[in-house]
Amino acid sequence: MHPDDIDELVREAQHIPTTAVAQWRETAGRILVRSDPDVVGAPGPDGRRQFLRLGGGGVLAAAVLAACGSDEVTPPSETGVTEPQPAETTLAPPRATTPEEGATQDSVVTRTHRSLELAAVQIYSVLLDDDEALAEVSSLQRLREEITYDEGTLGMLTLLRNRHRTHAEALVGLIETAGGEPIATANRGILDGLLGAQIGDLTTQRAVLQFAGSIETLAAATYAWGAGTLSTPQLRQSLMAIGAVAARQAALVSLLIDPTGASAVPAAVLDTSGPARLPEYMLVADGQEGTDALAEAEEAPADDEDAEGEDAPEGEDTPESGDAPEGGDGGAEDSAEGGDGESTESEG
Numbered sequence: 174m175h176p177d178d179i180d181e182l183v184r185e186a187q188h189i190p191t192t193a194v195a196q197w198r199e200t201a202g203r204i205l206v207r208s209d210p211d212v213v214g215a216p217g218p219d220g221r222r223q224f225l226r227l228g229g230g231g232v233l234a235a236a237v238l239a240a241c242g243s244d245e246v247t248p249p250s251e252t253g254v255t256e257p258q259p260a261e262t263t264l265a266p267p268r269a270t271t272p273e274e275g276a277t278q279d280s281v282v283t284r285t286h287r288s289l290e291l292a293a294v295q296i297y298s299v300l301l302d303d304d305e306a307l308a309e310v311s312s313l314q315r316l317r318e319e320i321t322y323d324e325g326t327l328g329m330l331t332l333l334r335n336r337h338r339t340h341a342e343a344l345v346g347l348i349e350t351a352g353g354e355p356i357a358t359a360n361r362g363i364l365d366g367l368l369g370a371q372i373g374d375l376t377t378q379r380a381v382l383q384f385a386g387s388i389e390t391l392a393a394a395t396y397a398w399g400a401g402t403l404s405t406p407q408l409r410q411s412l413m414a415i416g417a418v419a420a421r422q423a424a425l426v427s428l429l430i431d432p433t434g435a436s437a438v439p440a441a442v443l444d445t446s447g448p449a450r451l452p453e454y455m456l457v458a459d460g461q462e463g464t465d466a467l468a469e470a471e472e473a474p475a476d477d478e479d480a481e482g483e484d485a486p487e488g489e490d491t492p493e494s495g496d497a498p499e500g501g502d503g504g505a506e507d508s509a510e511g512g513d514g515e516s517t518e519s520e521g
Contacts, residue, residue: 275404277459280353282399283344285456286412288360288463289395290341293388295359296368297334300381301327313364314372322378329429333385333422340415347411351403358463362455366468367391382430389423392416394450397443 295313298306302316322330345355367388375381396416400409420443427437454467
């Protein structure tokens with residue numbers, strides 16, 4: 174066969190996929206435009222059946238023919254401009270810390286979350302007025318008066334306490350994976366700063382439910398924030414597996430307060446800002462326990478020193494220090510006058 178004949182066959186073969194697809198589209202269009210007599214534009218039963226029969230083999234045939242098309246890559250134009258290539262992406266966020274700093278952050282975050290869960294267990298024991306569970310933590314403040322809960326509220330408070338116990342146990346493995354030492358005590362900042370500050374107002378079932386909702390919302394926001402600071406996908410996924418449940422628990426409490434669900438999901442995005450999550454001074458660093466967490470931020474000593482330093486220049490401009498030279502001049506003048514007087518008397 175002559176080489177020119179071969180080239181002609183290749184060119185014809187390259188046009189087959191386009192031609193086959195075009196013919197299939199034309200046939201499908203003719204079928205679909207067939208309409209019922211009473212409804213303009215609606216495909217009739219015969220049209221639908223024919224289209225389905227066509228679709229079974231026609232699409233497959235078109236795909237096979239298209240696959241036989243040329244795989245030849247179009248060369249760059251003479252101007253040197255090439256087609257843009259897709260950028261490489263990665264599922265993991267960029268690391269902004271060294272491995273050592275990342276490991277330290279992982280330990281602090283996971284330890285803090287366990288201290289939060291242990292605190293939540295004790296808080297629900299207080300809300301349930303469980304003397305047996307609180308026997309070893311007598312320092313906790315108790316409800317001022319007994320509250321009678323309905324069956325749904327009592328069951329929910331018990332369920333949430335059990336859930337937080339399960340979360341606390343699960344976090345032991347995460348802490349060890351992060352290279353930290355599992356924490357054994359509840360977060361004192363939460364117990365003193367949150368429970369201690371509101372225990373006096375918890376006198377009704379509704380007040381208890383609102384307080385429980387604030388605890389669950391705080392936990393959900395802290396989990397969402399904490400997951401974003403971890404250095405490995407495995408830790409982030411494991412932490413958010415718990416955080417997602419915390420968010421649903423917050424919605425559960427809200428539904429007991431308002432069965433309509435109007436406030437169950439207050440916003441489209443969970444707030445993880447400073448006021449919504451656990452503050453920095455309640456974090457539990459390596460070598461610390463939950464009892465080391467603070468209920469409120471400490472005042473920096475540097476601020477007091479600066480304040481004292483600012484007072485010194487003002488003291489130099491006080492009237493007392495400014496009057497000293499004037500008083501000295503006046504005393505000298507008086508002495509001089511007195512001296513003149515004595516001289517006059519002696520002359521007389």
